[in-house]
Amino acid sequence: MTSTRVIGPYKVPAIGLGCMPMSGMPPSKDWILKERDTAIGVIQAALDAGVRLLDTSDIYAPTWNSVGHNEILVAEAVRTWSATSAQKDEVVIATKGGITRAPEEGNWFGISGRDASEHYLYRAVEASAAKMQMSTIKLWQHHRLNHFMPFEEQFENVMKLKAHGIVQNVGVSNYNAEQLRRAIKIGGTPAQGGLVSVQNEWSPRSRAWADVLEICEEHGIAFLPWSPLGGIDNSQSLENAHFSAFEEVAATHKVSRFAIAIAWHLAGSPVAIPIPGATRKESILDSFTGLNVKLTADEMAHLNASLPANPPLHEELIPQPPFRT
Known part of the structure; x- marks a missing residue:
């Protein structure tokens, strides 16, 4: 395992920071909305530790009329970080778009609005760049597919967006294997100026996208697991007894089970860059120690043998857009 990984033209440490919880999501994290300085401090502590990939989205916001909340927060954290200009230039803020939100939709997790029209995506990237006070976005990822619009048209x-000039590199989120193959055929690999990242759920708890990960490895596409530690507020997270093997291996290496989960991701694939979320400095710094853990083949086998059965896909991810005939 190396300590750095590649996302398109960028080389970053092999762990990023998922910034969604800093906007009070899920609701158990809404306390942080009253502690903006704490949220910025968490991001800056991650940057001080070496993190250079910050994951955000326009839809990470506490209310329908505060879209961009997380983007604004993340960009401010980078701007006010006490680092050199060269260090700030190393940071890749990866944002996303494609989900819409209406006044009656209080919590974005349950919403159904999707828009992948050319006009909407242009306006979305322009709005994201403006909120983050950037002329160009290093990495923009399509957050959710529209269930009814032909897949090929969406991609x-x-x-x-690259021709539009604001987006330097594009990625996607929540793609299945056939969609990824078609996207590569349409847009190319990272080496061809095409798709550079895929962001899907992947963790010791949920491993439904093994074929997607294999395609990413084949083409050098960064795989960014969301909920890499099993998911906030989840009954089968690493707190669960199913994961006693992670406790055992953690004791051997004198680190936490969460650090072992990060090490499991990195040992499992050369293109994986997990993006754990955090609302406390201690959490992201603890996850970061997983970079220094080198799991043996026997330890990996022990961990993999202990994994529970995959949970069903979230109902939101089951409807899929049609392919062109």
């Missing part, structure tokens, strides 16, 4: 519109 073609994503690729047009």
